[in-house]
Amino acid sequence: MSNDASSSKRLTKPSAGYALNIEAAADDAADIAGAVRAIAACGGDIRSMSTLADGARRFVVACSGVEHQQAVRAALATSPGVRVVAITDATFDLHLGGKIEVTSRVSVTNADELAMAYTPGVGRVSTAIAEDVSKVWTHTGRSNAVAVLSDGTAVLGLGNIGPEAAMPVMEGKAVLFKQFGGVDAYPICVNAKTVEEIIAVARAIAPTFGGINLEDIAAPACFEIEERLQAELDIPVFHDDQHGTAIVVLAAVQNAAKVVGKSLSDLTVTVVGTGAAGVACAKLLHLVGVANIIGVDRTGILHEGRGDKLVPSKQWFVDNGNREGRTGGVAEALKGADVLLGLSGPGVIEAEWLVNMADDAIVFAMANPVPEVMPELMPSNVAVVATGRSDYANQINNVLAFPGVFRGLLDVRATTCNDSMKLAAAAALAAFVPNPTADRVIPGAFEPGIAEAVAHAVSAVAVAQGCVRG
DSSP states (O other): OOOOOOTTOOOSSOEEEEEEEEEEEESSHHHHHHHHHHHHHTTOEEEEEEEOTTSOEEEEEEESSHHHHHHHHHHHHTSTTEEEEEEEEHHHHHHTTOSOOOOOSSOOOSHHHHHHHSTTHHHHHHHHHHHOGGGHHHHSGGGGEEEEEEOSSSBTTTBSOOHHHHHHHHHHHHHHHHHHHOOEEEEEEOOOOSHHHHHHHHHHHGGGOSEEEEOSOOTTHHHHHHHHHHHHOSSOEEEHHHHHHHHHHHHHHHHHHHHHTOOGGGOEEEEEOOSHHHHHHHHHHHHTTOOEEEEEOSSOBOOTTOSSOOOHHHHHHHHHSOTTOOOSSHHHHHTTOSEEEEOSOTTOSOHHHHTTSOTTEEEEEOOSSSOSSOGGGOOTTEEEEEESOTTSSSBOOGGGTHHHHHHHHHHTTBSOOOHHHHHHHHHHHHHTSSSOBTTBSSOOTTOTTHHHHHHHHHHHHHHHTTOBOO
């Protein structure tokens, strides 16, 4: 999903993403109380407070951006009687040394165990695999391994920052794979400059993995890379920025439509932002019968008469939507629309434009951390609102999809991931909220059983279609 993660942005609410770890001491408890008041007075949100062995206090203070962090630092520095021992950025502290590690599933504590885990015993297992390559799925970790492959060209909202800078994000993805799906995921950040180079890398590493999760690869290259790898490899290839987002959005739109009493086939959906996520969302909605989808990029509405040459992913909106042949910009695209999907950037939509949407409109403003339009600014005709943020109702979060999707694919050793499996995943996710309301059209990320439900749905389709290894 679209994500503007610039640290210079000031959020409207404090977030743990900008938390400070603070250690402070004072001779008088009243001075500590004064420090607490000073933090609160400048808007800091104290998430935890503890007393250390030496009597000093440790605070975790959520802030709303880098400037807010500086304000909290200044407030403490001028608090009477308080000695600041240390202040560090909690997010940077969490990333020290990286977020993942490799641990062994077997014990190697004596010579006998060493002889079986490595030489000479391991040679017999390798020979067996050489004679019957299918044994790689039972006698190695391949059946539970996913490569998180990125070239760092479209990382969150930061753009082309390179493979090294992409590593913290890919490590985070690996953490989520393990936490929510029990999948062993490995960050593979590559210095590849062309589509051909990325495809060559994926082909070369495929024998190690049961699936490949493409991540943060810029459009339009990401479309060709995924399409070709799906055709050339015998393991599933899934671009999460596209399809993870689309699965969650489809589930949420289906439930939101129930809330407002509208049929999917009658919806006019305006998609602001036609990159990887926007295109995938539009295509999945089209598959379930949403006929009128209007795409808007930086230049304006995608329509037949545009003078610029459109890449295939944008031409799709012309060929499959915009039934009225609308022209203009975002404001024109929103007139009478039932649904807005914002997959662009912060603050690009004016609240007054939403007044011209249909009654009981549905607005998903998913830019992160600052949405296209803030929920507080919604006019009265907007009935359902979703964002990409955890501090508002209806968070559209890819973690609801990709761990379960890959869990299901790996469980049956699937050879591909197709649209039917994505639709099944969305249906399972929507069913997790059997009685949706305006404030609950999608489950929360930490509700138990989500990944299992999605995995079961995906596995069932893969088996029914015969897209599995025997």
